[in-house]
Amino acid sequence: MARKKMVAMLLAGGEGKRLGVLTKDLAKPAVHFGGKYRIIDFTLSNCAHSGIDTVGVLTQYQPLILNQYLGIGSPWGLDRRDGGMSVLPPYVKSKGGTWYKGTANAIYQNMGFIDSYDPEYVLIISGDHIYTMDYDQMLKDHKEKGADVTIAVIEVDWKEASRFGLMSVDEENRVTDFQEKPKKPQSNLASMGVYIFSWPVLQQYLIQDEANPRSSNDFGKDIIPAMLGDGIKLNAYPFRGYWKDVGTIESLWEGNMDLLEDQPALNLQDKDWRIYSVNPNRPAQYVSEDAVVTSSLITEGCFVEGRVHRSVLFNSVQVAKDAIIQESVIMPGVKIGEGVKIYRAIIGEGAIISDGVTIGKPDGETITVVASDEYVDSHSQSLQEVE
Amino acid sequence: MNNQLMGVINLIHEPDELESLTANRCLATVPFGARYRLVDFTMSSMVNSGISKVAVFAHTKYRSLMDHLGSGSHWDLHHRQSGLFVLPPVADDMSDLRKGDLFHFFQHRDYFLRSQAEYVVVARSHMICNIDYNLVLADHLAKGADITVVCKRQSDHLCGKARKVELDSNRRVVGMQDHYGRMQSDLVSMEMYVMKKELLLDLVETSLAQGQDHLVRHAIMSRLDTLHINGYLYEGYLGIINTITSYYRNSLELLKPQVWRELFFEPGPIYTKVKDEPPAAYLEGAKTSNSLIANGCVIEGTVINSILFRGVKVRKGAIVRNSIIMQNGEIGEGSQLDHVILDKEVHIEAGREIRGVTDAPYLASKRKVI
Numbered sequence: 001m002a003r004k005k006m007v008a009m010l011l012a013g014g015e016g017k018r019l020g021v022l023t024k025d026l027a028k029p030a031v032h033f034g035g036k037y038r039i040i041d042f043t044l045s046n047c048a049h050s051g052i053d054t055v056g057v058l059t060q061y062q063p064l065i066l067n068q069y070l071g072i073g074s075p076w077g078l079d080r081r082d083g084g085m086s087v088l089p090p091y092v093k094s095k096g097g098t099w100y101k102g103t104a105n106a107i108y109q110n111m112g113f114i115d116s117y118d119p120e121y122v123l124i125i126s127g128d129h130i131y132t133m134d135y136d137q138m139l140k141d142h143k144e145k146g147a148d149v150t151i152a153v154i155e156v157d158w159k160e161a162s163r164f165g166l167m168s169v170d171e172e173n174r175v176t177d178f179q180e181k182p183k184k185p186q187s188n189l190a191s192m193g194v195y196i197f198s199w200p201v202l203q204q205y206l207i208q209d210e211a212n213p214r215s216s217n218d219f220g221k222d223i224i225p226a227m228l229g230d231g232i233k234l235n236a237y238p239f240r241g242y243w244k245d246v247g248t249i250e251s252l253w254e255g256n257m258d259l260l261e262d263q264p265a266l267n268l269q270d271k272d273w274r275i276y277s278v279n280p281n282r283p284a285q286y287v288s289e290d291a292v293v294t295s296s297l298i299t300e301g302c303f304v305e306g307r308v309h310r311s312v313l314f315n316s317v318q319v320a321k322d323a324i325i326q327e328s329v330i331m332p333g334v335k336i337g338e339g340v341k342i343y344r345a346i347i348g349e350g351a352i353i354s355d356g357v358t359i360g361k362p363d364g365e366t367i368t369v370v371a372s373d374e375y376v377d378s379h380s381q382s383l384q385e386v387e
Numbered sequence: 388m389n390n391q392l393m394g395v396i397n398l399i400h401e402p403d404e405l406e407s408l409t410a411n412r413c414l415a416t417v418p419f420g421a422r423y424r425l426v427d428f429t430m431s432s433m434v435n436s437g438i439s440k441v442a443v444f445a446h447t448k449y450r451s452l453m454d455h456l457g458s459g460s461h462w463d464l465h466h467r468q469s470g471l472f473v474l475p476p477v478a479d480d481m482s483d484l485r486k487g488d489l490f491h492f493f494q495h496r497d498y499f500l501r502s503q504a505e506y507v508v509v510a511r512s513h514m515i516c517n518i519d520y521n522l523v524l525a526d527h528l529a530k531g532a533d534i535t536v537v538c539k540r541q542s543d544h545l546c547g548k549a550r551k552v553e554l555d556s557n558r559r560v561v562g563m564q565d566h567y568g569r570m571q572s573d574l575v576s577m578e579m580y581v582m583k584k585e586l587l588l589d590l591v592e593t594s595l596a597q598g599q600d601h602l603v604r605h606a607i608m609s610r611l612d613t614l615h616i617n618g619y620l621y622e623g624y625l626g627i628i629n630t631i632t633s634y635y636r637n638s639l640e641l642l643k644p645q646v647w648r649e650l651f652f653e654p655g656p657i658y659t660k661v662k663d664e665p666p667a668a669y670l671e672g673a674k675t676s677n678s679l680i681a682n683g684c685v686i687e688g689t690v691i692n693s694i695l696f697r698g699v700k701v702r703k704g705a706i707v708r709n710s711i712i713m714q715n716g717e718i719g720e721g722s723q724l725d726h727v728i729l730d731k732e733v734h735i736e737a738g739r740e741i742r743g744v745t746d747a748p749y750l751a752s753k754r755k756v757i
């Protein structure tokens with residue numbers, strides 16, 4: 001097999017418990033985002049634009065829809081003769097084989113895959129984050145600094161810092177300390193979950209970590225602290241730009257709302273950095289005479305007769321007359337009846353909201369979620385939960 | 388999969404009379420319906436009918452055609468068991484290019500001989516419809532016909548030009564005339580012909596031997612008595628697009644919800660080359676009414692009764708009415724357009740006012756800056 005400079009390993013096995021009903025039958029990376037994408041499209045498009053042509057996608061939880069979506073990787077230009085995309089689920093080996101126990105164990109179990117390309121570097125990324133980033137620039141920095149590991153970091157609000165894995169760095173951006181979700185943060189540089197490892201170094205630590213029965217086999221909790229303890233050269237790569245973990249209902253909703261600014265921090269319109277996805281191939285959206293659409297993103301196949309404000313509509317959504325949709329995210333194929341009012345909500349794929357129903361409140365503090373394929377009328381249970 | 392039927396999209400001598408829209412492209416690749424090219428409708432109908440091998444007889448100005456069709460992957464025609472065959476003219480000298488479709492079929496007869504299919508459907512690109520060819524073939528077999536032509540009852544052609552057909556009570560074709568003929572009939576030919584491959588090859592050879600080289604005008608229209616030519620009546624939406632007025636009027640027909648639902652979804656979806664455009668963005672202050680908007684558009688101004696293709700920008704205060712703006716067009720601040728067709732990548736600077744009328748929309752050619 002042809003040698004590859006850098007192989008990307010994309011962790012896509014996350015269950016996404018905090019997304020509740022949205023991940024009931026779906027792995028978190030396959031959750032819809034931004035009007036026509038799934039979360040994983042952002043990292044896969046980053047790979048495509050960074051010149052990475054060999055990507056292993058590690059799947060585990062509810063992979064059916066995700067597998068189908070990924071196919072052979074053609075939407076991201078990853079249908080290659082050499083390399084390309086490989087979906088890597090856990091598998092049975094002569095000595096048994098196990099589920100992926102943690103992020104590090106998932107890579108450990110696929111060391112053979114990485115070795116078959118004999119790479120110098122391995123990029124570890126996860127399919128849970130929304131951002132656009134050139135990994136090739138990061139690799140340049142990794143080489144220039146002569147680092148063994150480079151970790152992408154982003155400055156976060158001090159108030160929120162304790163939700164993240166935080167890096168303390170010296171003046172040359174060498175990591176001096178690492179704290180996973182500390183109560184009293186020493187730094188506001190959060191790890192983005194994007195790592196470049198020189199492969200021989202990572203290999204050694206993966207083997208070591210696997211031999212340790214007390215390890216949770218996790219990059220953030222085990223591998224990075226162990227490397228730091230041994231004096232391995234850890235380099236922080238500061239990233240400026242939009243980055244969001246959309247692992248909760250609130251953050252998923254916020255991430256979608258962020259796209260609705262007149263000058264959004266994440267520019268989907270950037271012609272040089274298109275976000276690739278599987279295109280639904282639907283006709284252009286129809287906006288009727290009675291419709292009013294402002295500050296919104298609407299995708300092909302939609303049929304809009306109502307009022308839509310500050311909302312994201314995925315493909316093939318129907319909005320009937322006199323319906324009002326505000327600050328909401330409407331997943332593909334949802335049918336919204338006449339006079340329906342939806343405020344601050346996420347409506348799952350294929351749900352049907354029958355005439356006259358109200359969901360959420362205009363100034364509500366929480367985000368209301370309707371599960372996929374749910375039928376909501378004025379008597380239904382989920383509506384009572386809302387009120 | 389329908390191995391019985393092979394598809395031929397015949398672009399030989401398809402008139403390219405859409406003024407500047409066809410100055411550098413064949414009729415088949417004229418953009419239509421906010422994201423499609425005319426040929427997509429025939430291509431998709433064939434594929435949705437389970438036809439796995441489609442040949443496109445290219446004739447002239449086919450760069451955009453090759454670019455659009457690519458490997459056929461967007462229509463799922465790139466598999467081991469399927470295929471898209473773009474067949475440009477085989478000409479010894481330029482005069483061969485002028486010869487009729489039968490000559491070009493003859494030059495590519497190997498393509499027909501190699502196919503296992505027993506029947507062939509020959510169609511054109513300017514008849515916009517969504518049709519199931521299995522129903523046509525079933526009717527063809529039930530009637531025991533030699534040739535079946537797809538017809539549509541239509542009183543107003545919206546300025547499109549089509550051959551007229553007359554049927555007897557058994558739907559046998561008893562009359563067929565070019566669009567300028569005097570025959571009174573509200574039935575038009577959709578220029579889709581189903582027949583045995585063997586018969587097509589026979590018509591090719593016998594006609595050429597007699598110095599005739601046009602499939603319909605020579606081979607079919609002269610044999611209304613000797614061959615059983617059956618008329619199949621298509622009930623769905625038909626747009627005949629071969630004049631600029633018919634292009635404009637049929638485009639605006641798409642703004643009728645019933646046409647939108649029928650043409651784009653039934654019996655199958657229409658496929659086209661995909662572009663990774665983001666969702667359309669409607670900014671604060673955008674006003675949109677009775678319009679078809681493609682992905683990638685950014686609307687800050689007002690859009691009424693119009694069709695915006697992918698990536699069109701309508702800046703603040705701009706008003707677009709009764710217009711068709713093709714891919715990546717940009718309408719500057721405060722500009723006003725009414726009854727206008729802008730080809731791809733036209734840039735209208737701020738504060739311009741451009742008006743056409745219903746029967747003569749103002750037409751701007753590709754990449755023009757106004």
